[in-house]
Amino acid sequence: MLLYMHIPFCDSKCHYCSFNSFTKHHNLKRDYMQALLRQLEYELERFHITEYQITSVFVGGGTPSCVEAEVYEPIFAYLAPLLSKDCEITFEANPNSASFAWLQGIKSLGATRVSFGVQSFDANKLRFLGRAHDPKDAIQAIENAHKAGFAHINCDIIYNVKGDTKELLQKDIAQALALPIDHISAYALTIEENTPFARGGVQSQEDFSYFVRDLIPFEQYEVSNFGRYRSRHNIGYWQLQNYIGVGAGAVGFYKDKRYYPTNDLFGYIADPLHHSVENLSPEEIRTEKIFLGLRSCVGIDADLVDKHKASLLCQEGKLICQNGRYYNPNYFLADEIALFLL
Numbered sequence: 001m002l003l004y005m006h007i008p009f010c011d012s013k014c015h016y017c018s019f020n021s022f023t024k025h026h027n028l029k030r031d032y033m034q035a036l037l038r039q040l041e042y043e044l045e046r047f048h049i050t051e052y053q054i055t056s057v058f059v060g061g062g063t064p065s066c067v068e069a070e071v072y073e074p075i076f077a078y079l080a081p082l083l084s085k086d087c088e089i090t091f092e093a094n095p096n097s098a099s100f101a102w103l104q105g106i107k108s109l110g111a112t113r114v115s116f117g118v119q120s121f122d123a124n125k126l127r128f129l130g131r132a133h134d135p136k137d138a139i140q141a142i143e144n145a146h147k148a149g150f151a152h153i154n155c156d157i158i159y160n161v162k163g164d165t166k167e168l169l170q171k172d173i174a175q176a177l178a179l180p181i182d183h184i185s186a187y188a189l190t191i192e193e194n195t196p197f198a199r200g201g202v203q204s205q206e207d208f209s210y211f212v213r214d215l216i217p218f219e220q221y222e223v224s225n226f227g228r229y230r231s232r233h234n235i236g237y238w239q240l241q242n243y244i245g246v247g248a249g250a251v252g253f254y255k256d257k258r259y260y261p262t263n264d265l266f267g268y269i270a271d272p273l274h275h276s277v278e279n280l281s282p283e284e285i286r287t288e289k290i291f292l293g294l295r296s297c298v299g300i301d302a303d304l305v306d307k308h309k310a311s312l313l314c315q316e317g318k319l320i321c322q323n324g325r326y327y328n329p330n331y332f333l334a335d336e337i338a339l340f341l342l
């Protein structure tokens with residue numbers, strides 16, 4: 001079972017970001033974490049979780065490094081007997097707040113992986129994106145994570161940003177690769193509604209996806225994810241495995257239902273068990289499996305799609321058939337292949 005924990009606090013709001021996070025009310029962090037523990041206890045019972053069944057924990061945000069490592073202690077103490085021996089435990093972190101002490105703290109809680117929101121090593125690009133760190137902070141944070149003993153370090157990069165050039169992106173990726181990282185998540189900028197970028201009419205730039213992909217010497221195992229290994233949490237999502245979501249706005253999924261707790265910080269602290277439920281039809285589940293499978297190395301079960309259409313794509317080299325599954329050799333074409341197969 002996968003577990004996602006959402007930390008909805010950020011030091012500042014980046015110009016592109018629509019994730020559920022708050023730059024105010026940081027005085028509520030401890031109350032929030034207590035509410036999160038209450039929801040966790042409830043969900044573990046609802047999902048019938050027993051010893052060693054949790055195989056991955058992902059602490060995401062928002063900014064998990066905004067919350068002191070010791071504040072997570074009660075949660076990890078509670079989880080300890082439920083985690084598998086080789087459980088993957090990832091914390092997202094921002095370079096400006098992930099101090100060496102914080103990194104050591106989460107390492108002693110059991111974290112196996114840290115994922116830094118670097119976005120770029122170019123000072124002007126970072127300013128344009130509205131980030132709270134400069135290139136030096138990012139380099140220092142990654143080196144500190146290595147010193148703290150993390151073997152698995154991810155670096156998030158954003159491309160297709162106004163002002164991006166091949167030279168700039170080449171420098172960004174080269175700088176990332178010069179650091180002790182073994183995973184890169186390279187995201188094409190999406191202009192999300194109700195963000196400063198959307199309001200200011202900022203557009204994403206010419207497409208550099210193939211250029212960026214070819215610069216990264218790790219396996220591409222999803223549109224945006226490249227690694228010397230495959231993150232178990234990521235793979236689980238793309239396989240549409242069940243997952244528990246705890247925290248304000250953290251979605252959970254079980255069989256054919258999605259659970260949505262409130263997004264609102266005050267509402268969540270007052271009643272962390274309140275949620276709405278979305279029922280997914282078999283057709284909706286099939287659609288999701290096709291989109292997720294084609295965007296990643298997971299592939300799709302041959303029985304999910306029309307054999308005639310799939311074999312046309314195989315003849316054109318746009319799908320590969322192996323052991324009763326179809327695999328997509330070019331993740332950037334996933335959506336158009338999925339639309340053809342649906």
Ligand SMILES: C[S@@+](CC[C@H](N)C(=O)[O-])C[C@H]1O[C@@H](n2cnc3c(N)ncnc32)[C@H](O)[C@@H]1O
Nearest residue numbers: 016017061062063093094117156187188189190
């Ligand atoms: C959930 S965010 C949180 C990570 C962390 N707070 C940080 O920003 O450093 C995870 C990643 O999603 C990516 N991201 C967020 N909004 C995006 C957007 N509009 N377009 C492309 N990538 C985005 C960024 O690379 C970010 O690091």
Ligand code: SF4
Nearest residue numbers: 010013014017061062
């Ligand atoms: S990108 Fe990260 S730091 Fe920036 S607002 Fe979004 S969650 Fe917060």
